Amino acid sequence: MYQYDEYDEVLVRERVSEFRDQVARRLSGDLSEEEFLPLRLQNGLYNQKHAYMLRVAIPYGVLSSAQLRMLAHIARRYDRGYGHFTTRQNIQYNWIKLEEAPDILQELATVQMHAIQTSGNCVRNITTEQFAGVAADEILDPRPLAEILRQWSTLNPEFAFLPRKFKIALSASKEDRAAVRMHDVGVYMHLNAAGQKVLRVFAGGGLGRTPILSSQIRDDLPWQHLLSYVEAILRVYNRYGRRDNKYKARIKILVKALGVDAFAAEVEQEWLHLKDGPSTLTEDEYERVAHFFRQERYEQVDAHDPTFERQLADNKRFAQWVKRNVREHKVPGYASVTLSTKPGAGVPPGDVTAEQMEHIAAWADEFGLGEIRIAHEQNVILPDVRLRDLHALWYRAVAQNLATPNLGLLTDIIACPGGDYCSLANARSLPIAESIARRFDDLDFLCDLGELSLNISGCINACGHHHMGNIGVLGVDKDGEEWYQVTIGGAQGNESALGKVIGPSFRAEEMPGVIERLVETYCQVRVEGEAFIDTLARVGAEPFKANVYHHAV
Amino acid sequence: MPKIIRINAGVPQVMDDDWELVRAAELASACEPHRKIVPLSYFRSMLEEHRPSNIQAVWISPDDDFESLVPELRSMKVIAVDFPTFRDGRGYSVATLLRSRYQWDGELRAIGDVLRDQLNYMRRCGFDSFAVRADKDIDDAIKSFNHYSVKYQGAVDDPLPLFRRRGGL
Numbered sequence: 001m002y003q004y005d006e007y008d009e010v011l012v013r014e015r016v017s018e019f020r021d022q023v024a025r026r027l028s029g030d031l032s033e034e035e036f037l038p039l040r041l042q043n044g045l046y047n048q049k050h051a052y053m054l055r056v057a058i059p060y061g062v063l064s065s066a067q068l069r070m071l072a073h074i075a076r077r078y079d080r081g082y083g084h085f086t087t088r089q090n091i092q093y094n095w096i097k098l099e100e101a102p103d104i105l106q107e108l109a110t111v112q113m114h115a116i117q118t119s120g121n122c123v124r125n126i127t128t129e130q131f132a133g134v135a136a137d138e139i140l141d142p143r144p145l146a147e148i149l150r151q152w153s154t155l156n157p158e159f160a161f162l163p164r165k166f167k168i169a170l171s172a173s174k175e176d177r178a179a180v181r182m183h184d185v186g187v188y189m190h191l192n193a194a195g196q197k198v199l200r201v202f203a204g205g206g207l208g209r210t211p212i213l214s215s216q217i218r219d220d221l222p223w224q225h226l227l228s229y230v231e232a233i234l235r236v237y238n239r240y241g242r243r244d245n246k247y248k249a250r251i252k253i254l255v256k257a258l259g260v261d262a263f264a265a266e267v268e269q270e271w272l273h274l275k276d277g278p279s280t281l282t283e284d285e286y287e288r289v290a291h292f293f294r295q296e297r298y299e300q301v302d303a304h305d306p307t308f309e310r311q312l313a314d315n316k317r318f319a320q321w322v323k324r325n326v327r328e329h330k331v332p333g334y335a336s337v338t339l340s341t342k343p344g345a346g347v348p349p350g351d352v353t354a355e356q357m358e359h360i361a362a363w364a365d366e367f368g369l370g371e372i373r374i375a376h377e378q379n380v381i382l383p384d385v386r387l388r389d390l391h392a393l394w395y396r397a398v399a400q401n402l403a404t405p406n407l408g409l410l411t412d413i414i415a416c417p418g419g420d421y422c423s424l425a426n427a428r429s430l431p432i433a434e435s436i437a438r439r440f441d442d443l444d445f446l447c448d449l450g451e452l453s454l455n456i457s458g459c460i461n462a463c464g465h466h467h468m469g470n471i472g473v474l475g476v477d478k479d480g481e482e483w484y485q486v487t488i489g490g491a492q493g494n495e496s497a498l499g500k501v502i503g504p505s506f507r508a509e510e511m512p513g514v515i516e517r518l519v520e521t522y523c524q525v526r527v528e529g530e531a532f533i534d535t536l537a538r539v540g541a542e543p544f545k546a547n548v549y550h551h552a553v
Numbered sequence: 554m555p556k557i558i559r560i561n562a563g564v565p566q567v568m569d570d571d572w573e574l575v576r577a578a579e580l581a582s583a584c585e586p587h588r589k590i591v592p593l594s595y596f597r598s599m600l601e602e603h604r605p606s607n608i609q610a611v612w613i614s615p616d617d618d619f620e621s622l623v624p625e626l627r628s629m630k631v632i633a634v635d636f637p638t639f640r641d642g643r644g645y646s647v648a649t650l651l652r653s654r655y656q657w658d659g660e661l662r663a664i665g666d667v668l669r670d671q672l673n674y675m676r677r678c679g680f681d682s683f684a685v686r687a688d689k690d691i692d693d694a695i696k697s698f699n700h701y702s703v704k705y706q707g708a709v710d711d712p713l714p715l716f717r718r719r720g721g722l
Contacts, residue, residue, distance in 0.1 A: 007719065010702060011705070017700065018700045018701075021700075030693075035639070035670075038639075038640060121640070121642075152705060152706045154706075155701070155704070156706050157673070157674035157675075157708050158645045158646055158674075159645070160674050161640055161641065161671075163642075235646050235649075238642055238646045243641060273654055278714060281716075
């Protein structure tokens with residue numbers, strides 16, 4: 001993975017010292033809360049319901065085992081012994097003291113980590129997919145350009161006070177696993193007919209109260225122009241994005257207001273001034289950064305391991321886990337393992353204890369190449385595990401409650417922290433996730449249902465990406481009471497779609513029943529081998545609605 | 554006399570402000586423009602009405618279309634850019650354009666809700682004078698210029714991104 005050099009080290013240290021000074025000025029009263037707010041947000045610090053929350057950056061979701069051990073240490077020393085992995089591939093701590101935040105950042109800096117721009121109206125953590133660099137269907141490795149973009153966006157002086165937050169995702173595989181089109185800017189990297197690395201650029205996506213999938217604004221952009229092109233987009237947005245209404249300030253509203261062609265033309269016009277300027281990327285820089293991501297420690301092993309194959313045949317539970325949570329790797333004899341953070345009722349999706357983190361770090365060293373990934377689905381991935389070690393890893397993961405074979409299934413729920421923690425939330429998310437997990441605790445039944453994504457958000461800000469779930473749940477407030485609105489038909493990936501509301505919202509206690517009715521309808525009308533989303537596309541929403549509302553109280 | 558911070562030969566210094574900021578166009582019309590920074594809208598109306606003026610300095614609001622007046626702005630001694638609130642970042646792009654695209658090389662001043670923690674960003678976008686908000690301690694604010702020695706990306710202060718220098722180490 002990327003290793004800091006002296007420049008990166010110094011910058012992060014300088015950032016810590018600046019923030020220490022800002023916190024001191026806040027505590028002394030030199031800075032008002034209003035003035036402090038954007039400063040602390042740009043250092044990842046929120047003031048939440050019960051305490052401060054710190055969101056630590058995990059650039060493009062990649063961690064070393066040493067970094068994960070540090071995250072465990074932070075959880076123990078400064079929080080209540082756990083952290084929460086988010087849909088932006090970051091980690092959040094919920095019980096932070098303001099006075100201690102600079103110390104935490106200082107400790108993080110010792111392992112080349114920070115919380116820069118994990119919040120605030122600036123360019124946020126750059127994301128890509130969890131299998132970057134190891135996916136068998138990968139055309140290019142998106143991580144070098146993601147790191148280059150991370151550096152460019154870090155403390156970029158022109159874009160630190162944008163109209164709203166700004167999220168960029170990259171994907172470079174046949175299948176989009178990075179939810180690219182729900183980002184403000186999304187980039188698909190691929191090779192053109194001449195074999196050159198080119199970028200297909202999308203803009204104007206985002207969820208929240210006006211969910212929109214982004215539109216293509218440029219094709220075949222040579223990769224060397226990534227920074228100048230993104231700069232052109234951001235300058236147009238910074239100058240012309242709405243600032244009068246927080247809810248209309250995202251770039252998607254500007255793209256929609258101008259029309260995608262007119263917006264693209266504005267960007268092109270701006271870019272002509274920047275094209276071929278000093279920010280044009282060089283082969284040298286690409287190679288320098290790419291060098292850190294090239295994994296040279298793979299062993300030469302056979303694609304088939306007889307011991308592993310015997311273990312598969314002998315142990316049904318192990319085989320079930322391998323089938324669901326273990327993924328093909330581009331290097332023969334290796335696989336990528338997803339450790340599910342959703343073992344069922346009792347554990348909020350994405351929550352991982354300090355002890356579990358330490359175990360995962362140890363497994364990454366023992367069975368892998370010391371690297372860990374975080375998925376936007378809030379699971380933890382060991383990207384490089386030898387086939388012969390899978391059984392030993394599974395055995396230990398079972399003991400740590402991290403081996404639930406439910407990847408991509410109904411209980412692999414994506415959920416935001418909701419009203420239990422978040423001061424923006426209108427309703428709680430975690431108890432809904434819990435009640436659904438409790439109702440659907442039969443793994444054989446879940447496996448039979450197959451791929452079915454369920455996303456829960458506690459408010460319209462949509463941190464749980466409910467619009468992108470095959471089934472989406474949105475917490476709403478009605479006269480001080482918590483209600484839940486249900487959407488169906490959302491999807492991520494190459495066929496991204498936004499879910500549609502099925503009708504009036506429900507009370508919390510109705511939710512497991514509602515999900516049950518949706519699942520029941522699917523089971524009744526599906527044809528052999530058809531996924532939920534495909535059945536829905538074939539028969540339409542009516543049978544689902546009819547069944548849900550027929551049973552509704 | 555009010556104070557400003559001005560970058561002199563690369564060094565930020567607190568000094569007396571010998572310009573007076575005139576916020577409203579009505580007030581600008583009532584005074585002799587010498588050593589006054591007047592609204593761009595006032596300057597524009599003078600030009601449109603072909604009235605002679607000795608305007609030497611204007612301030613630009615982020616809503617102003619300053620680009621249509623760039624040739625006329627070249628005769629100014631000072632161009633100021635207003636930050637209606639410190640959360641409004643349009644002024645950073647305005648400054649960047651004035652310096653990099655329109656080659657403004659005179660004094661470029663940040664006015665309005667100008668706070669200590671923005672000064673470094675402003676400097677990097679090409680501002681070289683800063684009217685720190687009056688209720689803030691300007692001698693305290695000036696300390697903020699020294700926090701960073703590393704800049705990843707090119708900006709007005711140094712168009713070369715770090716990656717073009719990194720290899721040389």
